[in-house]
Amino acid sequence: MKAGQKTITLKKRPRGAYVAPTDCPACDAENAFETKRKNGAGMLRGESLPITYECQVCKHCGFSLLTVPQMGERIRLAVEAYQKKHNLLTAAETRRRRLALGYETQQELSDAAPNIAIATLKRLEAGQRVQDVAIDRLLRDELRQLEEKQKRKLVQKFLQKTKWSLTHGAMTLNTNTISYTRWNAAKNPTPVEAGATC
Numbered sequence: 509m510k511a512g513q514k515t516i517t518l519k520k521r522p523r524g525a526y527v528a529p530t531d532c533p534a535c536d537a538e539n540a541f542e543t544k545r546k547n548g549a550g551m552l553r554g555e556s557l558p559i560t561y562e563c564q565v566c567k568h569c570g571f572s573l574l575t576v577p578q579m580g581e582r583i584r585l586a587v588e589a590y591q592k593k594h595n596l597l598t599a600a601e602t603r604r605r606r607l608a609l610g611y612e613t614q615q616e617l618s619d620a621a622p623n624i625a626i627a628t629l630k631r632l633e634a635g636q637r638v639q640d641v642a643i644d645r646l647l648r649d650e651l652r653q654l655e656e657k658q659k660r661k662l663v664q665k666f667l668q669k670t671k672w673s674l675t676h677g678a679m680t681l682n683t684n685t686i687s688y689t690r691w692n693a694a695k696n697p698t699p700v701e702a703g704a705t706c
């Protein structure tokens with residue numbers, strides 16, 4: 509830093525936790541809101557999708573509003589309704605299949621399937637946007653391939669285990685047969701064996 513140069517520190521915008529409004533802007537009542545479930549429609553790509561969502565309703569005048577988290581949830585519900593209607597992968601299904609494949613993180617799945625970009629996976633599992641049909645097909649193909657691979661591995665593992673127990677069982681059986689033969693031979697020596705020991 510040159511002499512005489514000043515260090516300018518930019519003031520940071522205060523970042524507190526989000527606080528939902530408590531006073532009604534319509535009738536000025538304090539602590540006016542209660543959470544209620546409403547049946548309504550979410551608009552997405554020109555389609556009206558029936559959804560049941562939560563919102564804040566004023567106890568005094570009936571004025572309603574959505575808090576920031578409720579807005580996010582309303583979008584998520586509309587996205588999910590659209591995906592179900594159009595037979596696209598939902599956020600929940602993608603997450604469920606990822607975890608069933610044994611991938612704890614989105615990064616792990618993206619590493620296993622290089623055609624699935626981590627950004628795509630993050631967006632889809634966040635459930636705030638509908639994926640393109642091409643992306644959906646690609647993702648389904650990759651998931652199906654990984655699931656088939658997993659199934660083959662499980663079958664192989666099962667067969668190996670079965671083979672081992674069969675071998676193990678056969679060995680036990682063999683040992684028993686040998687002991688029985690020896691015991692039987694000692695008790696009732698056959699003429700050949702009797703001759704051999706005499």
Ligand SMILES: [Zn+2]
Nearest residue numbers: 532535566569
């Ligand atoms: Zn009010």
